[in-house]
Amino acid sequence: MMIDTSGLSEEQKATAEFKSMYAGMMRQLNAPGFIPLLCAHEAAHVVYYRMMGTTQFEPLPPRITCDAKTGKFIPFLAAVEIIDKPPCQPESWQDWLKMDARASVAGSVVARKLGSTDAGGEEGDRLAFNDDCAQLVAHFGGISINTDCLWAWAQRSVEKDLEEFPDRMESIQTLGLELRPKFGL
Numbered sequence: 001m002m003i004d005t006s007g008l009s010e011e012q013k014a015t016a017e018f019k020s021m022y023a024g025m026m027r028q029l030n031a032p033g034f035i036p037l038l039c040a041h042e043a044a045h046v047v048y049y050r051m052m053g054t055t056q057f058e059p060l061p062p063r064i065t066c067d068a069k070t071g072k073f074i075p076f077l078a079a080v081e082i083i084d085k086p087p088c089q090p091e092s093w094q095d096w097l098k099m100d101a102r103a104s105v106a107g108s109v110v111a112r113k114l115g116s117t118d119a120g121g122e123e124g125d126r127l128a129f130n131d132d133c134a135q136l137v138a139h140f141g142g143i144s145i146n147t148d149c150l151w152a153w154a155q156r157s158v159e160k161d162l163e164e165f166p167d168r169m170e171s172i173q174t175l176g177l178e179l180r181p182k183f184g185l
Contacts (some may be wrong), residue, residue, distance in 0.1 A: 001029060001185055004063035012066060021064060021073050021155065029062060035185045037114055039176035041121050042080045047156070047172050048103035049082050056083040059182035078183040093140060097133070101154035104129040109158040109176035110172055126151065
């Protein structure tokens with residue numbers, strides 16, 4: 001298992017901050033049961049984005065990058081980059097947003113359902129969803145989005161889905177197994 005650090009200089013990699021972050025990521029990745037949870041989390045995003053119409057995504061292995069402005073290191077345990085998220089149409093922005101919310105929460109809902117004892121990787125997903133909402137408000141103007149209410153609704157919706165459609169959880173776990181080697185895990 002490797003963490004991609006190819007975008008960092010040797011000087012950056014020599015810092016105590018980097019070494020600490022790298023060691024912490026390796027501890028987390030090597031924790032018993034963590035990798036299957038991580039892979040299922042990312043697979044859940046893909047399954048729910050597919051319901052939106054997405055067909056293409058890129059698996060991104062664990063990596064550490066550096067913010068050019070702040071110089072702070074940014075860790076990524078693994079992720080899927082959605083390449084072809086359908087555009088939001090003005091006449092159906094609410095339906096689009098509900099689907100985006102469900103796809104955004106799906107990873108953490110699945111991780112908790114499978115036994116994660118923390119937020120299930122929710123923080124980064126929540127930030128990305130909040131950005132999506134801010135972009136919609138800026139683009140369409142005159143709309144208001146209560147991200148907290150929508151996030152809570154989406155969590156309940158995905159939880160209900162997984163209870164009503166057990167085959168969905170099976171497809172998420174199967175895709176998680178397929179993603180694992182693509183993440184280099």
